[in-house]
Amino acid sequence: MTVSTKVISSKAIAACPASRLDPAHFLSDGSCLCAGLDGMTHARWSRLRPEEQEQLRDLSDLTPQLIGLEGWRVEVTEGVDDNGEPRRRRFYVGRSTGWRPIHLEIARRDSSGGEAASASYDSVRKLYPRDGSR
Ligand SMILES: [Zn+2]
Numbered sequence: 001m002t003v004s005t006k007v008i009s010s011k012a013i014a015a016c017p018a019s020r021l022d023p024a025h026f027l028s029d030g031s032c033l034c035a036g037l038d039g040m041t042h043a044r045w046s047r048l049r050p051e052e053q054e055q056l057r058d059l060s061d062l063t064p065q066l067i068g069l070e071g072w073r074v075e076v077t078e079g080v081d082d083n084g085e086p087r088r089r090r091f092y093v094g095r096s097t098g099w100r101p102i103h104l105e106i107a108r109r110d111s112s113g114g115e116a117a118s119a120s121y122d123s124v125r126k127l128y129p130r131d132g133s134r
Contacts, residue, residue: 027052040099056099063103063117065124069093070103073128076121086122092130093117 077086094104104114
């Protein structure tokens with residue numbers, strides 16, 4: 001059995017627009033969940049605990065078709081070329097960090113960054129994992 005040792009300051013409770021008293025509603029920096037991500041800054045984000053970041057993170061900018069494929073090389077088709085053939089390309093699926101992550105198209109296994117992924121593709125084919133033996 002885990003006993004929560006989190007102490008909520010009276011100042012934090014007074015600042016909560018919903019006047020909530022349950023510890024789960026308050027973050028370790030004394031703020032509450034009412035504000036969500038409004039006014040989030042990198043400094044504040046980096047002080048939150050990983051589980052609090054998880055709770056607050058907004059996943060709505062991710063590409064639904066790529067969820068679960070992070071770390072995989074995929075082949076996607078998007079639109080058609082001049083000959084009417086599907087435009088194909090391959091990339092590793094990455095995800096940016098922070099409170100509003102996006103998926104990234106990472107060109108090579110040793111690339112550290114990538115381009116923002118599209119909101120959707122005509123098709124996505126899973127090829128092999130980035131850390132695989134290939
Ligand atoms: Zn609140």
